[in-house]
Amino acid sequence: MIIKRADDCDFGQAHYHLDAESFYLLVQKQVPEEHLSQVMCNYFMNTKHPYSMCVGLEYLYMNDYMAELYQLIEKNRAHSNKLNQDWALVYKLMLLHEINKINKKNLLNQLHAVKTTDPALQCVILFQEHSIFTYTYESTLASNLISQYRQLFNQINNYSILRPYIENRLDRVLFIHYWKSNDIILARKHAYKVLSMSHNKTSKTIIHINLASTFIFDSFNSAKYHLNTAQKIVFETKNEFLIKLLIMQNIPFIHAHFGIVDDIKTENKSEQAHLALAKGNNALAKKILAGIKPITPFTKYYLGRAYNDKRMLMQSYNDFIEKNGDFFYARLPFKYINMEGG
Secondary structure, three states: OOOOOOOHHHOOHHHOOOOHHHHHHHHHHHOOHHHHHHHHHHHHHHOOOHHHHHHHHHHHHHOOOHHHHHHHHHHHHOOOOHHHHHHHHHHHHHHHHHOOOOOHHHHHHHHHHOOOOOHHHHHHHHHHHHHHHHHOOOHHHHHHHHHHHHHHHOOOOOOOOHHHHHHHHHHHHHHHHHHHOOOHHHHHHHHHHHHHHOOOHHHHHHHHHHHHHHOOOOOHHHHHHHHHHHHHHHHHHOOHHHHHHHHHHHHHHHHHHHOOOOOOOOOOHHHHHHHHHHOOOHHHHHHHHOOOOOOOHHHHHHHHHHOOOHHHHHHHHHHHHHOOOOOOOOHHHHHHHOOOOO
16 A cells, blocks of 8 residues: 655655665555655665665666765765775766766776676666767777677666666667667667656756757757757756757757758857858858868768768768768768759
8 A cells, every 4th residue: 555644755764774676665565656766865865785875876867866876976985895886986987978077088998997797887887888989989889889788788687776777778879879870760769768767867968969860851840849858958957068069069950951040159160161051151161161170071061062072972971881880960961962963
């Protein structure tokens, strides 16, 4: 029977000695669903059970208890158990990565230095490695991690708290994988699964930003919906890195792509050129592009359009596929090559 009372969120203090799984099974039966996450948060902030303190890091992250997460990271860091220290380090690195406050090479080196046989922690490490390899366009390395992740995920069967959250991370990985493979239906399927499960605002912002991009060959309104949703969420996170990424890059890119550019401004030089192209000002686009380094597949795409250079567009197409492993964005120059006059 589910009990309903004013102090539901304080329920369970007498059971804080239990491990997380036992406590979770207990409160699921006795606490209304709307109070369950707060009850679990209170438990994780008070438990002394070593592995439950580790589980708490993932639970607090996925349910967006960020202030409590930072506190629990410190508790795990100060623990005498090395496994707790490893979990603390991995989550500290993850949070630094989310706000772009750590060098990718340094991050990868520190992750590789963590030696653990814990499959859940290994999954979180692989998730971060996949994010790094996606960012650095090492698509083969990123894809190779998926089978490893699945094998480790299958070892988490006995953890009813951790398993759905680790699966949520797998869905995030698969979203990126299928998106870059240009399998958009499957990509969106995994993205929507992530959104239905995760309450973490940073995670949801990133998913909405990327979902917006999946609609560039379909619908401005659908893309705009996800941009607007991302914008609403990201200002709640105060994540300056994501705010800048959205405002200066993603919003201008999608508006320029669809030719809807009134009142759209950006400090991003590449997207300034894109906006100029959308306005038909090829001369300005050429001037801006002349000063852009390094030359990326996107830069070559914009150069190809500015100069009506089919050879440059083909280079862009090949670079997207061969250097970035990105079959989705390769459609941009390919589409322009096949346009009349392209």
